[in-house]
Amino acid sequence: MMTFYGLREGRMTRLTTASAFPASSLPALSDVLWIDLLDPTHEEERAVESLLTLQVPTRQEMAxxxxxxxxxxxxxxxxxxxxxxxxxxxxxxxRTQVTFVLTPTHLVSVRYADPVPFRTFEAKCQRQPELHTSSDRILASLLDSIVERAADVLELVAADLNEVSVRLFFDEEQRRRPKRAEDELQVLIKRLGRRNMTMAILRESVLSLSRLVPFMRQGTSEWLTEDCTRRLKMIERDLRSLSAYEGQLSSEIVYLHEATLGLINLAQNRIIKVFSIAAVLFLPPTVVGTIYGMNFEAMPELKWAFGYPFALLLMGLSAALPYYWFKQKGWL
Structure with missing residues (x-):
């Protein structure tokens, strides 16, 4: 789909939108300021190339x-x-790739998805018409919207990580319910995995924008407007701060992931500890029972009237003494 924008009474206005155009019905080049290609067909790419006499990258080239x-x-x-x-x-x-083709008089954007900055950009143009009167100003405003969106996503991730921290380290109710706590920890690991994926895409996005903005400033230094130069410098500063904040959140994700795995290991070790202590407690009674389960004729206790109570008492003592010893050591 192709969308054409141009200036009308000092405001950027949508001229026309269609999924296909015959060459004869394309707007006049002098009326067009920005052409937005959303999931364009081969014919639409050729139409824009013939209108502006430039090469539009294909989807494979963008990737x-x-x-x-x-x-x-x-x-x-x-x-x-x-x-x-x-x-x-x-x-x-x-992640989605967006290509901008910028000339002193026109801007072409090529994309195969509809991210939030593009969905809200037309309303932004209506609120601030003076900032969207040339191709470089439009691109600077688009970049600013993309950076703002990245900052919003980072804030959402930070809020989510804070909630994960509260559940891990402050929710005592979960600790009193081992089974529910184990299920909750598994959910948190998946949640952290999704946030890590988000951070990986944001990291790539910030890196690509950090390279794009200086390239734009250098390549358009001869005709870039002064206010656009100032806005690009502000975008560069924002990108540096986002990069630092992204690194901090990534480190927090790693820490929370390791802490979650540590809590799961502690819960599993607790279960293994119970089985180990139970095995130790029942081992001496088992030995006593095994000894007195042998029917050798020369056994002194074989015909003793108190042999059976004695064996039971001995088995009880052999289990009670290790239990008392574990209690003294603080292992229980």
């Missing part, structure tokens, strides 16, 4: 990870690909 394939110059156009997180609030985070 390449080397920097030379993500950031390069095509004549007077900058081709820049960034990783954007999608679906984080729905519980199934995913």
């Amino acid at each position: 390449e990870i080397e920097e030379s394939s993500r950031l390069y110059t095509d004549w007077d156009a900058l081709v820049m690909t960034a990783v954007v997180i999608d679906g984080a609030t729905e519980g199934r985070p995913a």
